[in-house]
Amino acid sequence: MFTGDLPVHKRLSRFAVHEVGADLANLSPNEREAIPLLIKVGKLLDALYLRQVWSGNEELLGRLEAHNDEQLLTLFHMYKGPWAREDSNTPFIVDVPPRPEGANFYPEDMTKDEFEAWVTGLDEHDQKHAKGFYSVIQRNNKGELYHVPYSNEYGDILLQVANLFKHASRLVEDPSLSNFLYMRALAFENNKYLDSEVAWLKISKESKFEITAC
Known part of the structure; x- marks a missing residue:
């Protein structure tokens, strides 16, 4: 192969x-x-x-x-x-196409011009989601573009993560970290990320855990 x-x-x-290891003695x-x-x-x-x-x-x-x-x-x-x-x-594997420029966030055959023309025809609410960070763009069976929120597209994974984060939020001792984990869990469920982004910025420097990205 x-x-x-x-x-x-x-x-x-x-x-x-x-x-990579870590000293867990202070936990x-x-x-x-x-x-x-x-x-x-x-x-x-x-x-x-x-x-x-x-x-x-x-x-x-x-x-x-x-x-x-x-x-x-x-x-x-x-x-x-x-x-x-x-x-x-x-x-480095046979029978693999070139890496798609839009990864799997957009249809591989979609052009920039097609996307921009489609977005122009949307109302303000749909434009916000179509151009936002937390939606993917797909085609329906008629070949038309539409947007899907992360919470729907990746729900099979994100709901599991949300439950784990909620559990962890009850175990960690730093209130700011606990709040972030809980708020991020809600974001994975409802696709509204702003509050969890703010909570991430407010994680205390004294927290024993460092959350780099999720």
Whole structure:
């Protein structure tokens, strides 16, 4: 399944494995209980990101797992898809199209002109969502564009994450972090992210957990 000028092992040799650890001695029992929940969140969001990169990623991952090539799977997970970013997104797996410019947030055959013409014809409310950060654009069976909120498109994953965040929010001791986790959980459910973004900015510097992105 591999393609390209560099063999898999040589491509992997470009990277070094580094184990990251943390000192948990200053965490309370409840906070330690929150860690596995947040790890589950990370794995779920990792799967979501894989879906966002390319519509064919999940099917391709299944084929790679069936093929049982550990090194090729490692490359795929590193790049979150079949394209080598440091080589101008060159595919390293056979029968893979060029990396779509709009990832999986837009139909792969949609042009910029088509998008702009469609948006112009929408009312103010729909324009806001069509051009916003928390919607994807798809085609219906007539070929017409329409927008779908993240909470619908990724609901199978985001609802799981929301439940984990709510649970973790009851375990962490820092009130500002607890508030962020809860507000972000609500955002994943209702697709309204502003309050959780503000809550993220207000996480105390004294918090024992650092939330970088989610």
